[in-house]
Amino acid sequence: MWSTAREIAEGDLVIVWMTRDLVQPLAISSGKELNTRFGVYRHAELIGVPYGSKIGSRNGKGFIHLLRPTPELWTLALPHRTQILYLADIAFITSWLDIKPGSHVIEAGTGSGSFSHSTARTVGPTGHLWSYEFHEARANKAREEFSSHGMDEIVTLTHRNVCKEGFTVVDTVDSVFLDLPAPWDAVEHAKKALRKDRATRICCFSPCMEQVQRTIIALNDAGFTEITMYETLIRPHQVDVTPPLPTVSTIGNQLKEMEARREAKRLRQIANSRSRGDKRKREETEDSAEDQSAEKRHADEVDGSGKRVRTEVSVTQELDATLTEQPTTARRANAVTTTSDAGAGPGTDGQNLTAHVVKEETPESGLPPSKPSVSKAFPEVRGHTSYLTFAILLPASAIAEASTNMESPTTEPTPEAEVTPATS
């Protein structure tokens, strides 16, 4: 299939990873240029670069990752011609159908080739995939694609309506995968294509329960057994890193502090307006010391209101709190103690106060904050793809033997006639 060399070469298909939601295939052809909103890249400059490299754009704006294609990346990047199969279903079907290196597999229809690439990878050069597509334009497009991905040896693509015309092989494959609107019409054809010398497997992929009902009747009538049905999905989880959740007593204390500060402010305002009245009377005789204390009081007020805003922020944002939240809480606690000190003795030196705060908090913020990670399922996920109906077709010889056994039941056992000692 795709290149297994360490470095990217001319003609290689690479997967350009821009973001999780923007992954696209790129055929390297020197002379061409890749122009995206994540920068401009000359193909020639990508040749010789190891797969998996992060490449900065020529103008320094943005970068891309160049990945080696895998069927899983191809599923993310492929051009959609139809609804496609995704990882969960592909993986489960591969596993149940026992697809492995050397397996011979039929797939109908080809669609956008998502399942085809995965199966071609898994069966490898010793296996084979026969793929059928009834829509001619899609068949041609897929054929082109398989060819350019170096899958000619592994995949045989046929344009045909298998429900009407059946498959091109007889008594050949180990498993059949039917992703058709009416799989029941292809069940008998599938039976012909399956090998008769061993137990073989079939999977029908249908989104509707009504389709499943018709399919299981067809499978049962055709002699398939162990009919079973599954639904499988992938639930992606998102991870968030949060600081430990604050306790309600912290919040309670914060609210108490706020109330106390508001009360203190109110008393100060009353005192201020009184002193202002006094000041007017003896404006001329005021000394500088008093000036300072007024300034100080003013600073306290500003600080008080600023802090209130902050506290409210921290209460409302407690869930998506930033990493700095914890040290901040500690600092605030310190600041609060010092503020009330200042309230008790208005003459306290401002410089000492600052030093005190800094000294208290330095060891606090020096510690790495503990960051528990939490996870939850994505808010919106794929809820249904299709029902996977599976069944087994036993070897023809076994079915024949069983039916003769049923027709002529053996004569009743004679337990005492021949006593054979058990060896174990």
Added chain:
Amino acid sequence: MDAGEGSSKNATEPVRTIQSGDTILLRIPSGDVRTLKLEKGGTINLGKFGSFYSNELIGQPFGLTYDISDKKLEVIPPRTFQEVEETDATNELIVDGQVQPLSLEEIEALKKSGVPASEIIQRQIDQHKNFQLKTEYSKEKYKKRKEAKYSKSFSTIKPTLFNVCDYWFKKDQSRLRDIRPDTLSQILNMANIRPGGRYLAVDDASGIVVAGLLERLGGQGRLITICDVESPPAYPVLTQMNFSKEVISIMSSLNWATADEEYTPVLTMADANADTPKSESQRSRVNKRKSMASALTQTREELFAGEFDGLIVASQYDPFSILEKLMPYLAGSASIVVHSPYVQIVSDLQAKLRDIPTYLAPAISEAWLRQYQILPGRTHPLMNASGSGGFILHTIKVYDDPSASSVNTHRRAKKARSEQLVSRLSSTAPEQTPGQREPAIDIAAQSAAIQMEVDPSNTPS
């Protein structure tokens, strides 16, 4: 690439039948699965379901159902389902209790006389007071329940990866670290396992991951596993897979000591003072030690040479420490898949990895699976289901280019700046004038942010 070409590709690969020495899985009428090692000329005892000569199974294809009669096996047709015709019966007239149609003694006597199970069930039905009052669905259920009890039959199960994983999972899921068949298949696909690839695996899940890797490699490529014991690890799951020697031959194992580049093998030092072997047995012992030592050295060199295509981890140890250790040996664009029964383990890992630029887009997912009872007119999900198959983290190894700048770097810088702003605002002490730098701000974060500001990151956001 056209019609018809396919028929020439008919496989030459012979049919794999049941062989002496195989470890096989049998489904007994109760629905339980048993495992046993098949030896030529033995007798296999299935308890109340009967016993039979093991030779009867040898050479048989997998997947058939047998009746046991007189220690011999008879292939019986597998169960097909019939449409159940609706009747007027509603179960409403059934009086609970007093339904036992045959006494225990009578049943035992019937069983001893060799009467087939179907006969016993029929007699029970004949004497069952309420049977005709049952709905057709209830009758079916009743017959099925009785068959599970009395029929002397069983089916062989093909040891596919799915079936073996399913057997182990149902038997004791903790031994598989909760790896369910659907989870396992996702792991193998996410890790892009292909024949001919070279992989690393850390499997503390009884070998289910190793079994999957070996199956998907099909004897082509390479697998190095790293384990926590001195001698090569026992991967018990491999027993049921019945792999051929060729399939297993591509696997070598190291442990966390021998996988360490600092480690000096003790074995190589030992053969220095064994120059003059005294006896034949000693010579062979020395030779054996030498070949073991050279195999070990070779495997170590191979690991340290790196360029592996993928890594799968299902381990009880700290996954981050495992990735740190093995990351250097992975090729660019290699897939890394880490499984854990606990979401916390992989979330913590994801939180660490997303800050390291050599791990591309680490993502966590959980497999969800639902099986249905499939019967005409009676289709519904099974009443009992597995709760979880564990959690998977997938990421891709990339080579970082620290000089490249991106949307993300730009956003991160912006975020760092705003965080800084928040912390600056909130830490402003009462006497500080606005804009004064808070000395407690993390210096590293700051300088990083400043660097980003200088960075010519110019993104379209």
